[in-house]
Amino acid sequence: MSTNPRDMDSSLAEARYRSLFDAHFADIWRFARRRCDSAHDADDVAAETFAVAWRRRDDMPIEDARLWLFGVARRVLANERRSAERQNKVRLRLIESAAEEASTDAIFEPQSVVWDALAVLSAGERDLIIMRAWDGLTIGEIATILGCTANGVSLRLYKARRKMAREMQRKEKPATGHVESGSLSPEGGRL
Amino acid sequence: MTGNDNELAQALSRADPAIADPPPVKGSVRYSSILEAAMNREPTRDDHQTAQRIRTRLRWTRRRLAMASAAVGVAAVALVIGMTVLPGLPGGGTAQAAVKVQTVDGRYVIWFTKMAEDTKAIEDELASLGLDVKIDFVSASPSMVGTLVASDGGDGTEKYLPASGVADPVPGVSVPLDYHSSLTLWVGRPAEPGEPYSTSPALGAEAPGEALFGSHIYNMKVKDALEILKERALEAEWRDSDNTTRSAEELAESYVSSVIPVAEGRMLVFTEPDPRPDRPDEIEEALSAN
Numbered sequence: 001m002s003t004n005p006r007d008m009d010s011s012l013a014e015a016r017y018r019s020l021f022d023a024h025f026a027d028i029w030r031f032a033r034r035r036c037d038s039a040h041d042a043d044d045v046a047a048e049t050f051a052v053a054w055r056r057r058d059d060m061p062i063e064d065a066r067l068w069l070f071g072v073a074r075r076v077l078a079n080e081r082r083s084a085e086r087q088n089k090v091r092l093r094l095i096e097s098a099a100e101e102a103s104t105d106a107i108f109e110p111q112s113v114v115w116d117a118l119a120v121l122s123a124g125e126r127d128l129i130i131m132r133a134w135d136g137l138t139i140g141e142i143a144t145i146l147g148c149t150a151n152g153v154s155l156r157l158y159k160a161r162r163k164m165a166r167e168m169q170r171k172e173k174p175a176t177g178h179v180e181s182g183s184l185s186p187e188g189g190r191l
Numbered sequence: 192m193t194g195n196d197n198e199l200a201q202a203l204s205r206a207d208p209a210i211a212d213p214p215p216v217k218g219s220v221r222y223s224s225i226l227e228a229a230m231n232r233e234p235t236r237d238d239h240q241t242a243q244r245i246r247t248r249l250r251w252t253r254r255r256l257a258m259a260s261a262a263v264g265v266a267a268v269a270l271v272i273g274m275t276v277l278p279g280l281p282g283g284g285t286a287q288a289a290v291k292v293q294t295v296d297g298r299y300v301i302w303f304t305k306m307a308e309d310t311k312a313i314e315d316e317l318a319s320l321g322l323d324v325k326i327d328f329v330s331a332s333p334s335m336v337g338t339l340v341a342s343d344g345g346d347g348t349e350k351y352l353p354a355s356g357v358a359d360p361v362p363g364v365s366v367p368l369d370y371h372s373s374l375t376l377w378v379g380r381p382a383e384p385g386e387p388y389s390t391s392p393a394l395g396a397e398a399p400g401e402a403l404f405g406s407h408i409y410n411m412k413v414k415d416a417l418e419i420l421k422e423r424a425l426e427a428e429w430r431d432s433d434n435t436t437r438s439a440e441e442l443a444e445s446y447v448s449s450v451i452p453v454a455e456g457r458m459l460v461f462t463e464p465d466p467r468p469d470r471p472d473e474i475e476e477a478l479s480a481n
Contacts, residue, residue, distance in 0.1 A: 050229035
């Protein structure tokens with residue numbers, strides 16, 4: 001039976017929190033890394049996510065902690081993106097060189113076919129694909145995080161997967177060696 | 192699984208940035224510094240909003256699961272404005288109005304007592320109180336009928352809440368008396384014959400009031416689950432772990448991971464090659480409630 005942290009003394013609450021951090025840190029960090037340009041950014045998003053968890057531990061549902069943390073991480077990422085957009089607008093006025101931005105793209109160069117296909121999806125579709133294929137979330141868990149129905153998630157995933165497969169068929173290059181030409185069906189994929 | 196399916200899955204797997212770039216391990220300086228930073232960061236402007244919104248979403252999900260079993264009493268309230276309710280609903284009465292509004296502790300508490308196709312009368316009544324509320328009644332699986340299944344609105348702060356305190360299945364929402372934002376509410380109504388459900392409970396067909404309530408079908412082998420579906424005269428579409436449609440025979444040795452009611456008598460069954468972890472006690476209790 002779970003106990004609300006509010007009712008525990010501070011040392012017990014901290015021990016409980018550290019246990020929660022140990023249990024979920026890797027999942028949350030990976031969740032962030034898949035949506036950030038660098039490991040450094042993922043560190044920051046994970047830290048902010050768990051900072052919210054620490055400060056709002058009274059609000060955290062113990063039984064749903066993992067999904068709650070994913071939800072917080074999504075909000076943190078959205079805030080980071082808005083902040084980055086504001087900063088980039090300033091930077092673009094000050095810095096003419098794009099060399100710094102180019103360096104991050106090199107990380108994903110070997111998987112360009114997949115990333116090109118992900119790039120044609122809307123942000124929402126891409127998020128669904130990543131949650132299912134990389135984060136390993138079930139349809140029901142995704143529905144809970146997004147606050148929609150499992151039916152809706154399933155349908156949107158199907159459409160996103162079909163769009164992605166079509167794009168991969170269209171753009172795949174034999175030279176990449178990752179995907180055989182003309183081999184992908186719109187129905188395929190662990191999604 | 193076909194070769195084509197595998198190729199897309201493998202291509203995606205290889206592109207996962209978190210494989211080439213794994214998280215810091217416990218005991219490392221980086222791991223400890225992130226933990227330390229998390230416990231010492233100053234609150235941000237969005238902090239409260241982030242935590243509350245997500246908690247509310249999860250709470251609503253759990254609330255939906257427990258709807259059919261929740262026997263809540265009628266709360267004492269201060270004032271009833273133009274209240275008329277249908278026979279058999281809390282408060283009794285015989286009039287035609289599909290909405291009941293109360294004021295409690297500085298908030299309007301709005302109850303939708305009739306699944307009206309014409310929502311304009313409701314919206315007009317709420318507009319007379321200065322509330323810009325849009326209502327949409329959507330087809331719902333049995334346990335979602337009469338529930339507030341989704342909402343959208345507010346000015347970025349948590350000012351409207353699902354109401355509680357009146358016996359189910361009457362859905363409700365509460366907003367401050369000075370609420371000026373627009374609010375859109377989706378409320379579950381019975382589906383027409385053959386009509387697909389627009390909404391169903393988060394834990395699907397096993398929820399109280401649903402077609403597979405009490406079946407214990409979660410983590411059951413497909414070949415066994417098939418028998419239960421036949422006993423209950425249910426049709427099913429079966430999906431493997433890649434969300435690809437398969438026959439029940441092909442998946443006979445797989446395990447049921449979730450079942451979603453998609454229309455009356457029709458289920459969408461997701462499977463995995465291995466059993467899933469046990470569900471939390473709270474969810475099991477909600478699913479076994481009478």
